[in-house]
Amino acid sequence: MRVGLFLLSAQFPGQGHGEALERTVSAAVEAERSGLDSVWLAEHHFVPYGVCPDAATLAAMLLGRTRRIGVGTAVSVLSTRHPVGLGEQAALLHLTSGGRFTLGVGRGGPWIDLDVFGGGVDAFETGFPERLDLLLRWLRCARVGADGPQFAFPEVAVVPRATEPLRRAGLVSWLGLGERSGPVRFPRQRRDDEGLGEELTADGRPVAGPPVVVACTSPGGVRLAAERGLPMLLGMHSGDDDKLRMLELYRAAWLAAGRSEEQLRRVGRQHVAAGVAQVDDRAAAARSTLLNAMPGWFEYGLGAHRTVDGRERKMRDPRQYTELLCDLHAVGTPRQCADRLAATAERTGIRRFALLAEGSGDQEATLHNIARLGSEVLPQLG
Numbered sequence: 001m002r003v004g005l006f007l008l009s010a011q012f013p014g015q016g017h018g019e020a021l022e023r024t025v026s027a028a029v030e031a032e033r034s035g036l037d038s039v040w041l042a043e044h045h046f047v048p049y050g051v052c053p054d055a056a057t058l059a060a061m062l063l064g065r066t067r068r069i070g071v072g073t074a075v076s077v078l079s080t081r082h083p084v085g086l087g088e089q090a091a092l093l094h095l096t097s098g099g100r101f102t103l104g105v106g107r108g109g110p111w112i113d114l115d116v117f118g119g120g121v122d123a124f125e126t127g128f129p130e131r132l133d134l135l136l137r138w139l140r141c142a143r144v145g146a147d148g149p150q151f152a153f154p155e156v157a158v159v160p161r162a163t164e165p166l167r168r169a170g171l172v173s174w175l176g177l178g179e180r181s182g183p184v185r186f187p188r189q190r191r192d193d194e195g196l197g198e199e200l201t202a203d204g205r206p207v208a209g210p211p212v213v214v215a216c217t218s219p220g221g222v223r224l225a226a227e228r229g230l231p232m233l234l235g236m237h238s239g240d241d242d243k244l245r246m247l248e249l250y251r252a253a254w255l256a257a258g259r260s261e262e263q264l265r266r267v268g269r270q271h272v273a274a275g276v277a278q279v280d281d282r283a284a285a286a287r288s289t290l291l292n293a294m295p296g297w298f299e300y301g302l303g304a305h306r307t308v309d310g311r312e313r314k315m316r317d318p319r320q321y322t323e324l325l326c327d328l329h330a331v332g333t334p335r336q337c338a339d340r341l342a343a344t345a346e347r348t349g350i351r352r353f354a355l356l357a358e359g360s361g362d363q364e365a366t367l368h369n370i371a372r373l374g375s376e377v378l379p380q381l382g
Helices: 017-033 055-065 083-096 120-125 128-140 219-227 240-256 261-268 283-302 318-328 334-348 363-381
Strands: 002-007 038-041 070-073 101-106 143-147 152-157 212-215 232-234 272-279 330-332 352-356
Touching: 002 017, 002 363, 017 038, 017 055, 017 363, 038 055, 055 070, 055 083, 055 101, 083 101, 083 128, 101 128, 120 128, 128 143, 128 212, 128 219, 212 219, 219 240, 232 240, 240 261, 240 334, 272 283, 272 318, 272 334, 272 363, 283 318, 283 330, 330 334, 334 363
Parallel strands: 002 038, 002 352, 038 070, 070 101, 101 212, 212 232, 232 272, 272 330, 272 352
Antiparallel strands: 143 152
8 A cells, every 4th residue: 555645835814925835845845754655745826725727747856855755636627728838747757856746637626716817618518539549648758739629739748757757765765864855754665667657558558657556536637547546546525435436436337448367456556545634642632633634624615615617616514624624534643644644545445545644734733744644554564
């Protein structure tokens, strides 16, 4: 199992933007010290739910501050980004980090962002497949042109090319013994070499370049990911039953596309499930921490969303949603957290997790929570 953090750069009521971002940076550094596998960065615009507007830019900063941990976007929103620009960023981060970067993409929501960045509602409603395909071609090919309804341009050279062989870091750098690295508290989780290539070619070989995952919140998104041969990123709101339904839909679409069960097994090991982690000596104390802080953040942050075309939007009850997350995810004693993650892995087959550990809203408490996740929960997962 590979356990990482899901970092939203959440601005809790009463906090400044810089405070939220500082907590994210500190959390990523602590995650590496604590032996976690990865950090996953969200991006949002114009709302305090998350104050990072460009996950790839923040990923670049964190890749420079760390030496071993994987850094991914969860997600870069293609509805408001030019696929070529995002592809150039992804290639740059992949090559300069020695392959530690993963590009997570999604179509986002029907927010005012679509007007501000010029994509319009069509970019969200119907434009995601074209945008994803252009991005994937940019990450795979030496030259790319486009002739679609959203993007049309003559063929140009891909520079830098994500498919170039990586220059791997030496052992000293990998162990974190370079001049700028602090002491290693726990070794990084073992990576499964067989599963490093998320996307597969037609004959089952890993595709060169940065791994790509697709956020899936609807049947259409699941089918699109399966048809493109890409693993899924599943949201915090999904319980094990929801995950199983999406995995079955993914399997059906995968096989309908003519791919094999063996390929499905390999890519299936790369699905990522987002969740929540709050570790305490007593389960009631862990739940209380989240119930005292997260409902206010949800109401403050999610309530600020504006739709692009005035369509009605329904918001979950903040306290009920927090209670649901406590019920679904790793909230409780170290043993209970480990059991919850193991149970999801056993039932669904998902082995990669991105866990929100900043639910207290407090930087010191967040760092303590991450340290306990690394020192008291991970060892119980084997």
